[in-house]
Amino acid sequence: MKESGRILVRVAKAEDSALLLELIRELARYEKLEHECIATVEQVRESLFGNKPRAEALLAFEDDAPAGYAIYFYSYSTWLAKPGLYLEDLFVKPELRGKGIGKRIFLELLRVADANGCGRFEWSVLDWNQPAIDFYQRMGAKAQGEWIRYRLEEEQISRLARKGEIG
Amino acid sequence: MKESGRILVRVAKAEDSALLLELIRELARYEKLEHECIATVEQVRESLFGNKPRAEALLAFEDDAPAGYAIYFYSYSTWLAKPGLYLEDLFVKPELRGKGIGKRIFLELLRVADANGCGRFEWSVLDWNQPAIDFYQRMGAKAQGEWIRYRLEEEQISRLARKGEIG
Numbered sequence: 001m002k003e004s005g006r007i008l009v010r011v012a013k014a015e016d017s018a019l020l021l022e023l024i025r026e027l028a029r030y031e032k033l034e035h036e037c038i039a040t041v042e043q044v045r046e047s048l049f050g051n052k053p054r055a056e057a058l059l060a061f062e063d064d065a066p067a068g069y070a071i072y073f074y075s076y077s078t079w080l081a082k083p084g085l086y087l088e089d090l091f092v093k094p095e096l097r098g099k100g101i102g103k104r105i106f107l108e109l110l111r112v113a114d115a116n117g118c119g120r121f122e123w124s125v126l127d128w129n130q131p132a133i134d135f136y137q138r139m140g141a142k143a144q145g146e147w148i149r150y151r152l153e154e155e156q157i158s159r160l161a162r163k164g165e166i167g
Numbered sequence: 168m169k170e171s172g173r174i175l176v177r178v179a180k181a182e183d184s185a186l187l188l189e190l191i192r193e194l195a196r197y198e199k200l201e202h203e204c205i206a207t208v209e210q211v212r213e214s215l216f217g218n219k220p221r222a223e224a225l226l227a228f229e230d231d232a233p234a235g236y237a238i239y240f241y242s243y244s245t246w247l248a249k250p251g252l253y254l255e256d257l258f259v260k261p262e263l264r265g266k267g268i269g270k271r272i273f274l275e276l277l278r279v280a281d282a283n284g285c286g287r288f289e290w291s292v293l294d295w296n297q298p299a300i301d302f303y304q305r306m307g308a309k310a311q312g313e314w315i316r317y318r319l320e321e322e323q324i325s326r327l328a329r330k331g332e333i334g
Contacts, residue, residue, distance in 0.1 A: 148294055
């Protein structure tokens, strides 16, 4: 592990919206999908810190410099009748990796899940991201390989909902 | 399509907790995983209709007889800075299939997603459930095949969180 400065992980606040979006865009670039990241600062502020927060965020700093972030929301397990924590994004700046910052964020998320009585903690990984997959396997996480996720995009939702007919 | 009686789809209420759990257990049997369904009526009531509802539910009836249900929660798309709707369960009793009840439930969920400005509508399907997969493909939904979902169970969450160390 590389030497690291003082690492701090804290809950993100409305004033962090611009910083959060900057980090979100950096992750999108890393995933080679920056064109799909169309959120604005205003939308980040409203959706995370407005009247109806849709997710929660953590920020990580090394010696007060932004180092990474996580965004998560609560899922639900029907069979347990308990919430789950779903980790949507976890990102550490490439030049700051290998210092244990990702693990510090992950550990903080586990504490949040534990404190909220979550029956599961889940996330998804791109199948080419081998370093991440190796880390998750070492941790004892189980791949849900028998499940295929399907998605309808916003335009399809509106069209089908208004048409009043599917299939 | 088989002939059907009067179909009604409505939002589930606290009084529906026992009925919901009955239907949840029936789906677990269909997925050959009934032993994993350990929720009690009290837990269903508390987690869905208590102080901090963790998900929402719809119930379907044919001529006033319970026919199926759906349970969903709001996810979050970082790149859109918008909520998504995640459909955790959708179930129609086997003997009532082919009458359009599943489509009626699905359509109602699309309306909920549309009304809430959701940027995506997602769900997962077991890879052996070909009738369902065919239906989703016809609808124009896209399989998110490049993503692998990972999971930590409750016992692992507590252990790692308390140990204060991962990986």
